[in-house]
Amino acid sequence: MFHSERELLANLIVLSPKAARKRFRQSIFEAWEWKCAYCDCHLTEHSATIDHIKAKHKGGHSTRNNMAAACVRCNSNKASALVFDYYNESHPFYSKQRASKIKAWLEQPSCSVPLATLSEQARPTLVNDVGICWAAC
Numbered sequence: 001m002f003h004s005e006r007e008l009l010a011n012l013i014v015l016s017p018k019a020a021r022k023r024f025r026q027s028i029f030e031a032w033e034w035k036c037a038y039c040d041c042h043l044t045e046h047s048a049t050i051d052h053i054k055a056k057h058k059g060g061h062s063t064r065n066n067m068a069a070a071c072v073r074c075n076s077n078k079a080s081a082l083v084f085d086y087y088n089e090s091h092p093f094y095s096k097q098r099a100s101k102i103k104a105w106l107e108q109p110s111c112s113v114p115l116a117t118l119s120e121q122a123r124p125t126l127v128n129d130v131g132i133c134w135a136a137c
Contacts, residue, residue, distance in 0.1 A: 024064075025050055032069035037102055038078065038086075039093035041071050053106060055080035065108040 015023065028050060034043045037051065051070035054060030058080060070078070078086040083102060088094065 028064065028067050029069045035069065036071040036074050037068035037098065038070060038074040040098060043069055043071060047071060049075045051075045051078060053083045065106055068105060
């Protein structure tokens with residue numbers, strides 16, 4: 001859906017918060033090819049959930065690299081467990097390939113994207129996938 005961070009950011013600025021949130025979630029499902037990160041089952045708009053790989057109450061954030069597509073069963077079974085405490089070789093659907101994909105997903109760098117410059121003095125910047133700050137050029 002989004003071909004670059006700039007395209008994603010432009011859509012987030014133009015869209016309503018509800019529509020931006022929906023597009024953001026959609027981009028995560030598409031990146032996971034509409035499959036559960038843990039059991040690889042096919043997801044639909046009705047069965048798909050977003051799992052915070054590192055639970056928010058354990059210090060995780062709602063950033064793209066901490067959110068994975070998951071089925072309801074896996075999301076509730078994992079609950080707030082650390083990802084590789086839950087998803088390891090004893091997991092019934094464990095796959096080294098999916099474990100590698102989860103690890104690579106977590107290691108994605110956070111995104112800081114300069115927006116269109118509004119003046120010579122400062123420019124808005126998306127910081128860590130979360131907020132916009134004004135940075136000097």
